[in-house]
Amino acid sequence: MTLALQALFSSLVNGSVYVLxxxxxxLCYRSSRVVNxxxxxxxxxSGLLTGKLFALGVPLAAASVAxxxxxxxxxxxxERLALRSRLDWSPRRLIIVALGAxxxxxxxxxxxxxxxxxxxxxxxxxxSVFIGGGAISRQGVLLVAFxxxxxxxLVWFFRFTLLGHAMTACAENPQAxxxxxxxxxxxxxxxxxxAGLIGGISALLLVPLTGISYGAGLTITLNGxxxxxxxxxxxxxxxxxxxxxxxxxxxxxxxYWNPLYEVPVVFGLxxxxxxxxxxxxxxxxxxxxx
Amino acid sequence: MRWRGRGAVRxxxxxxxxxxxxxxxxxxxxxxxxxxxxxxxxxxxVVIGAVLDLTGPGAAEGQxxxxxxxxxxxxINDAGGVNGRxxxxxxxDTQSTPTGGAQCATQLxxxxxxxxxxLGSLPSTLGAVPxxxxxVGISIVPVLFPKRGTNMFQMAxxxxxxxxxxxxxxxxxxxxxxxxxxxxxxxxTAQLGAVEAAAKAxxxxxxxxxxxxxxxxxxxxxxxxxxxxxxxxFSATIGSADTAVVTSYxxxxxxxxxxxxxxxxxxxxxxxxxxxxPPKLYGIATLAVGPGFSxxxxxxxxxxxxxxxxxxxxxxxxxxxxxxxxxxxxxxxLAGTHNGPTGRLKRYLETQTIKCLGANIQFDQVPGLNVVTxxxxxxxxxxxxxxxxxxxxxxxx
Numbered sequence: 296m297t298l299a300l301q302a303l304f305s306s307l308v309n310g311s312v313y314v315l316x317x318x319x320x321x322l323c324y325r326s327s328r329v330v331n332x333x334x335x336x337x338x339x340x341s342g343l344l345t346g347k348l349f350a351l352g353v354p355l356a357a358a359s360v361a362x363x364x365x366x367x368x369x370x371x372x373x374e375r376l377a378l379r380s381r382l383d384w385s386p387r388r389l390i391i392v393a394l395g396a397x398x399x400x401x402x403x404x405x406x407x408x409x410x411x412x413x414x415x416x417x418x419x420x421x422x423s424v425f426i427g428g429g430a431i432s433r434q435g436v437l438l439v440a441f442x443x444x445x446x447x448x449l450v451w452f453f454r455f456t457l458l459g460h461a462m463t464a465c466a467e468n469p470q471a472x473x474x475x476x477x478x479x480x481x482x483x484x485x486x487x488x489x490a491g492l493i494g495g496i497s498a499l500l501l502v503p504l505t506g507i508s509y510g511a512g513l514t515i516t517l518n519g520x521x522x523x524x525x526x527x528x529x530x531x532x533x534x535x536x537x538x539x540x541x542x543x544x545x546x547x548x549x550x551y552w553n554p555l556y557e558v559p560v561v562f563g564l565x566x567x568x569x570x571x572x573x574x575x576x577x578x579x580x581x582x583x584x585x
Numbered sequence: 586m587r588w589r590g591r592g593a594v595r596x597x598x599x600x601x602x603x604x605x606x607x608x609x610x611x612x613x614x615x616x617x618x619x620x621x622x623x624x625x626x627x628x629x630x631v632v633i634g635a636v637l638d639l640t641g642p643g644a645a646e647g648q649x650x651x652x653x654x655x656x657x658x659x660x661i662n663d664a665g666g667v668n669g670r671x672x673x674x675x676x677x678d679t680q681s682t683p684t685g686g687a688q689c690a691t692q693l694x695x696x697x698x699x700x701x702x703x704l705g706s707l708p709s710t711l712g713a714v715p716x717x718x719x720x721v722g723i724s725i726v727p728v729l730f731p732k733r734g735t736n737m738f739q740m741a742x743x744x745x746x747x748x749x750x751x752x753x754x755x756x757x758x759x760x761x762x763x764x765x766x767x768x769x770x771x772x773x774t775a776q777l778g779a780v781e782a783a784a785k786a787x788x789x790x791x792x793x794x795x796x797x798x799x800x801x802x803x804x805x806x807x808x809x810x811x812x813x814x815x816x817x818x819f820s821a822t823i824g825s826a827d828t829a830v831v832t833s834y835x836x837x838x839x840x841x842x843x844x845x846x847x848x849x850x851x852x853x854x855x856x857x858x859x860x861x862x863p864p865k866l867y868g869i870a871t872l873a874v875g876p877g878f879s880x881x882x883x884x885x886x887x888x889x890x891x892x893x894x895x896x897x898x899x900x901x902x903x904x905x906x907x908x909x910x911x912x913x914x915x916x917x918x919l920a921g922t923h924n925g926p927t928g929r930l931k932r933y934l935e936t937q938t939i940k941c942l943g944a945n946i947q948f949d950q951v952p953g954l955n956v957v958t959x960x961x962x963x964x965x966x967x968x969x970x971x972x973x974x975x976x977x978x979x980x981x982x
Contacts, residue, residue: 298808305802312801350856410644412825414859423836430804432836503859505801506828510642514799550805554797555769 300429302550303543308435308504310542311442315497316519317526317534318449319490324528325453326462326486328386332393333373335516336400337494341366342507343404345499346413355415363495369400370491374483382469397513404509417503438500442535445493449531462486521565541565630673631666631924633915634693634701634720636713641681642824643706645853646904650704650725651676652897653905657912659896667919674912679705683712690716699927700915704908707771721930723915725907727847728771731955736927738934738948738955740911742962744779747869750964751844752783754867755817758982762790764815766806766830768798768822776821776846790814798826803833817842817982820849828857835860842867842982844964850903855971862968865982868975870965871906873943875977882961885943900974906942910960913941 316334323331345362349355377396381389419433431439453459464472465482473479498507525537544564545557552560635654638647654674661672677693679685686709693701694717701717703710703724710726714737722737727744731737755763763784767773777793784791792813794806807830810818818841820830827849834843842865845854850868873886893901917939922929935955939946950958965975 298805298812301808302805305804308802405640405644410640410642411648411853412645412828412857414828414857416859420860423838425838430837432832435802435836501801504832506825506857506859508642508645508825546805549797549800550809553795554800554803554806555795557797 297428298550299547300427302546304426304429304431304435306543306546307439307539308431309546310539311438312497312501312515313518313522313538313542314442314446314535315493316515317522317538318446318531319493320516320519320523321526321528321531321534322449322486322490322493324466324523326466326483327374327378327382328466329378329382329389329393330386330520330528331487331490332390332513332516332520333397333400334490334494334519335512335514336397336404337366337370337491338498338501338515339404339507339509339512340369340400341495342498342502342511343408343413343509346415346502346507347408349415350413358415359499362498363492366495366498367488367491370487370494371484374487379480379483397516401509401512408509410509412506412508414502414506418499432504434500434503438504441496441500446531446535453531458482458485521562524569628670629697630671631668631698631919632673632675632696633698633912633919634689634696635674635676636679636686636689636693636701636703636705636709637676638681638705638709639676639678641679641685643681643709646848646851647678647681647705649851649853649902649904650908652899653893653901653908654702654704654912656893656896656905657909660892661912661916667916668923670924672912672916674702679709679712681706681709683708685709686712687716689713690722694718694720696720698915698919698924699930700919702908702911702915704911719927721915721918721927721934723911725911728775733935733953733955735955736931738914738957740907740914740957740960742871742957742960743951744775745783746958747847747871747962748776748779748783750962751819751867751869752780752787752789754964754978754982755784755789756787758817760789760816760982762792762814763817763819764807764810764813765791765793765819765821766796766803766810767793767820768826769795770798770823772823772846772848773821776819780819780821796822796826796829798822798824800826801829801832802836803829804837807833807837807839811837811839811841815841817844819844819846821846823848827854831858831863831866832860835863840865844868847871847903850965850975852899852902852971852974855967855974862971864969865980866967867978868903868965868967870963870975871903871910871960872901872963872965872975873961874963874965874975877963878961879943881940882943886961889942900972900976902975910941910944910946910957914939914946914957917941917946 319334320331341362344365345358348358417434419437421433423430423432461477462482465479469479522534522538526533544561548560549557658672658674666672677689679689690713699720701720701722703713703722707726710724723740725740727741729739731739765777765780767777781791792810792815794809796803796806845868847869850870873882918930918933922933934948944959946959948955966978967975
């Protein structure tokens with residue numbers, strides 16, 4: 296029972312990372328139809344800047360605010376400078392733009408913030424929370440709670456608010472949305488700003504548990520991308536159960552079989568099932584079923 | 586033209602003086618390039634190459650290595666240099682990649698000392714080694730195992746020597762089982778193998794759990810080890826996995842001793858711990874900390890530790906110590922061979938004992954391999970604060 300609970304708690308903490316980056320990717324996609332592979336760099340920028348400032352003696356609160364603001368501004372600048380004038384490009388080209396921006400950001404982090412691993416104190420310190428023999432750190436509880444609350448807030452935003460509907464409309468048909476008086480550029484800015492904010496806050500919650508170095512962004516983006524794929528890049532709620540489901544699968548395979556098989560088995564299965572599902576209309580030989 | 590009498594004799598004498606002076610000057614002009622070269626050679630520095638990970642994933646260790654290197658070079662130059670000549674190190678950044686290692690090795694192969702220090706991590710080292718064919722290479726990677734007869738020398742003791750102080754402390758505390766959490770790659774499995782062999786010889790049981798190198802939480806694995814009866818945890822991990830193990834140890838509220846592998850005995854690792862330093866965090870160290878060392882080693886390190894901290898503004902760690910030994914050994918070989926060519930340097934290292942930081946360094950004690958012996962090894966304890974670094978054990982197991 297202890298191992299099962301411990302694996303569950305560990306999985307929830309790991310899964311929260313997938314969810315938070317995943318909903319950032321969904322936010323950007325819903326307003327621009329761009330798969331933002333640079334989303335993880337908002338996490339990196341916030342974590343690295345906070346860590347660097349804290350190491351230089353800046354109080355943690357001020358360093359944290361600076362990190363989150365930098366992540367938000369960075370995301371807004373990416374939208375303004377890299378994407379806005381290119382939104383008539385095909386999605387495949389825009390993914391490459393986003394990937395290029397991510398690589399450029401990593402190089403800039405290495406140059407200006409250094410290659411050291413940074414960390415800073417957790418927001419919630421103190422003894423871990425013990426439930427039924429399993430333990431989860433207080434910071435871990437905060438991380439899981441934030442991922443659930445953030446996802447819930449986004450679901451509510453897109454489903455029940457006019458602004459959320461407007462944002463979705465801008466991605467589906469920008470011209471029609473503009474004709475209806477929606478400021479398409481402002482909607483997109485808002486979504487990228489929110490994505491940057493979520494990425495920035497994620498760093499404050501996760502970095503005390505894992506540390507961060509300049510190359511963390513792309514790795515974490517790939518994890519979030521898989522979770523966002525479960526949601527068809529569209530439904531934040533599905534990011535939550537998809538991301539957590541992936542992490543729980545990994546966690547139990549690691550706990551009861553072998554930790555080295557976590558990623559290949561779970562992600563391999565996901566890929567296989569996904570390919571089979573998408574191929575369900577295809578006969579062997581390539582002909583499409585009528 | 587006709588020469589007449591005394592005037593002719595005077596003119597002849599003048600002419601002879603002019604001719605002889607010209608001949609002497611010409612001879613001197615022919616002779617002076619060589620002698621000026623000799624003078625230049627005697628005054629020009631001895632340049633050692635250094636392959637370093639200054640950027641990329643290994644940058645933290647590379648920067649620490651550079652500090653140790655700069656410190657030791659200064660110590661040697663303050664003591665008169667190498668055979669009266671100043672010692673210089675020419676660094677090259679590999680960017681922590683095998684390709685970078687290869688490029689650096691190629692560039693540095695022309696250094697006038699014929700010695701290149703390979704101070705990067707395993708990937709960049711493996712990239713560099715094949716390109717160091719006409720120089721002597723000294724590496725700090727502990728799993729290189731260069732064969733006798735080659736030009737490479739491993740300036741890192743075998744794992745079994747490194748873990749010996751840890752096993753000794755475990756036995757002294759009557760702890761019956763060691764739990765090893767390890768990354769399933771060369772460094773992790775080498776450490777696991779060394780601990781298993783040494784523990785078996787000491788009559789101590791071992792339980793082991795693998796972990797994903799990129800995992801951020803390993804609480805289930807640590808749970809498994811405690812469920813299997815482990816009384817002390819050994820972390821055979823590298824990089825971010827070190828932090829994941831310590832963070833997970835903190836999450837579970839464990840109080841048993843946690844011993845880190847040699848790679849974690851670094852200043853950078855202690856700085857990365859956001860929950861502070863656990864009271865029972867130890868590491869296997871190539872530092873002469875604590876009792877049990879010979880007089881010369883103890884005296885040398887008593888001077889070294891404060892001087893190093895003053896120069897680098899951080900306590901000495903395994904990375905810095907390994908680099909200092911490498912520079913010292915290189916300088917010792919160069920001094921002993923009077924900056925000899927590669928072949929003479931190689932034979933010197935294979936057969937001679939070099940005194941470094943109070944220790945007797947040799948490369949002829951491990952059969953068939955150019956692997957160092959004589960470096961001090963100890964179980965070190967972290968803290969109590971980051972500024973204290975790694976020091977002698979304050980709290981026995």
